[in-house]
Amino acid sequence: MASQNRKILLILDNPPYHKISNCSAIEILFLPKNTTALLQPLDLGIIKAFKNNYCNILMESLIYDLKKSMWDTLLR
Numbered sequence: 567m568a569s570q571n572r573k574i575l576l577i578l579d580n581p582p583y584h585k586i587s588n589c590s591a592i593e594i595l596f597l598p599k600n601t602t603a604l605l606q607p608l609d610l611g612i613i614k615a616f617k618n619n620y621c622n623i624l625m626e627s628l629i630y631d632l633k634k635s636m637w638d639t640l641l642r
């Protein structure tokens with residue numbers, strides 16, 4: 567990265583387990599304490615909504631396949 571004159575901004579939350587290494591091409595920015603849930607939209611229900619939609623689509627697909635196989639059995 568440094569040889570190509572590229573720079574990276576790495577944004578991390580602020581737990582103590584992050585180790586910082588020296589690299590001239592990477593700048594590390596730590597989020598303020600207790601703001602991770604406010605700043606990360608995935609913590610605000612997007613994951614839950616995605617899982618609910620996925621489960622609904624999966625169930626609809628399974629019911630469709632079950633109905634189709636029942637009709638195929640009846641029509642034989």
